[in-house]
Amino acid sequence: MWKEENNSLYKRFEFKDFSDAFAFMTKVALLAESSNHHPKWTNEWNKVEIWLSTHDQGNVITEKDRKLAAAIDKVV
Ligand SMILES: C[C@H](O)[C@H](O)[C@H]1CNC2=NC(N)=NC(=O)C2=N1
Numbered sequence: 048m049w050k051e052e053n054n055s056l057y058k059r060f061e062f063k064d065f066s067d068a069f070a071f072m073t074k075v076a077l078l079a080e081s082s083n084h085h086p087k088w089t090n091e092w093n094k095v096e097i098w099l100s101t102h103d104q105g106n107v108i109t110e111k112d113r114k115l116a117a118a119i120d121k122v123v
Pocket residue numbers: 083084085086087099100101102103104
């Protein structure tokens with residue numbers, strides 16, 4: 048479930064190991080490039096944390112963030 052936190056959509060993902068986490072990140076990177084909308088994220092071994100906001104609109108949550116969040120949920 049994505050949470051609204053400090054004007055961002057936030058979600059934490061956990062995988063079996065680093066390889067699965069990085070495979071997920073690779074898919075998200077491709078989604079981000081094709082929509083020209085990029086996550087702020089961290090990765091530590093099997094965990095990936097993602098924050099989505101729209102800088103161009105002054106760092107607020109917009110439809111672009113909601114669309115990317117929905118697309119990310121589909122590639123997990
Ligand atoms: C110039 C370029 O279109 C912008 O910087 C894009 C790139 N990726 C982006 N990603 C995110 N998350 N928010 C933005 O506002 C944004 N803007």
